Amino acid sequence: EAGVTQFPSHSVIEKGQTVTLRCDPISGHDNLYWYRRVMGKEIKFLLHFVKESKQDESGMPNNRFLAERTGGTYSTLKVQPAELEDSGVYFCASSQGGGRQPQHFGDGTRLSIL
Amino acid sequence: QKEVEQNSGPLSVPEGAIASLNCTYSDRGSQSFFWYRQYSGKSPELIMSIYSNGDKEDGRFTAQLNKASQYVSLLIRDSQPSDSATYLCAVILSGGYQKVTFGTGTKLQVIP
Numbered sequence: 001e002a003g004v005t006q007f008p009s010h011s012v013i014e015k016g017q018t019v020t021l022r023c024d025p026i027s028g029h030d031n032l033y034w035y036r037r038v039m040g041k042e043i044k045f046l047l048h049f050v051k052e053s054k055q056d057e058s059g060m061p062n063n064r065f066l067a068e069r070t071g072g073t074y075s076t077l078k079v080q081p082a083e084l085e086d087s088g089v090y091f092c093a094s095s096q097g098g099g100r101q102p103q104h105f106g107d108g109t110r111l112s113i114l
Numbered sequence: 115q116k117e118v119e120q121n122s123g124p125l126s127v128p129e130g131a132i133a134s135l136n137c138t139y140s141d142r143g144s145q146s147f148f149w150y151r152q153y154s155g156k157s158p159e160l161i162m163s164i165y166s167n168g169d170k171e172d173g174r175f176t177a178q179l180n181k182a183s184q185y186v187s188l189l190i191r192d193s194q195p196s197d198s199a200t201y202l203c204a205v206i207l208s209g210g211y212q213k214v215t216f217g218t219g220t221k222l223q224v225i226p
Contacts, residue, residue, distance in 0.1 A: 105157040
């Protein structure tokens with residue numbers, strides 16, 4: 001069974017540009033989560049999808065971030081325009097069900113804003 | 115006060131010893147607790163989950179939970195160099211539904 005896959009693994013862009021991160025969850029997992037780790041800080045929750053619906057987006061930092069999950073399969077996270085403080089590692093995770101179901105993480109996308 | 119606190123380490127233990135990793139959390143109503151292991155540049159990997167007070171054992175790993183003290187720990191017996199990694203304590207806070215709140219992680223070094 002394939003794990004959670006994220007693309008790209010690294011992205012370097014200039015301030016003001018747009019970047020789109022992609023996450024493919026484990027097949028059959030309705031729950032998809034985005035997290036972010038800024039250097040030196042803990043991993044922080046961004047948002048949670050159940051199928052194509054946003055269940056909780058309380059962690060999204062501002063309206064420069066847009067997450068979508070059309071069709072309830074893969075998800076994208078777009079940052080537009082990117083700012084220096086957006087640099088970090090963006091993780092995606094998925095789980096089969098709700099509640100105590102374990103969340104399985106991808107390897108992350110390392111985003112660097114110059 | 116951080117919601118989930120861990121000593122960042124590094125914690126160095128000799129091969130074969132017991133490694134003890136500790137975590138405290140601020141929300142007394144929290145019900146779900148996890149330990150993730152993360153190798154450099156890799157994804158966090160779930161190694162233990164615990165929901166009730168007491169100990170839970172899985173192979174060389176034992177998770178311990180004390181809700182009254184708001185404390186969760188991870189013991190690794192017979193530590194191996196391959197256990198060297200960062201260990202992340204994670205908690206679903208009350209009202210957090212499935213939102214996992216992480217500590218900053220403790221870096222463990224097992225010395226051969």
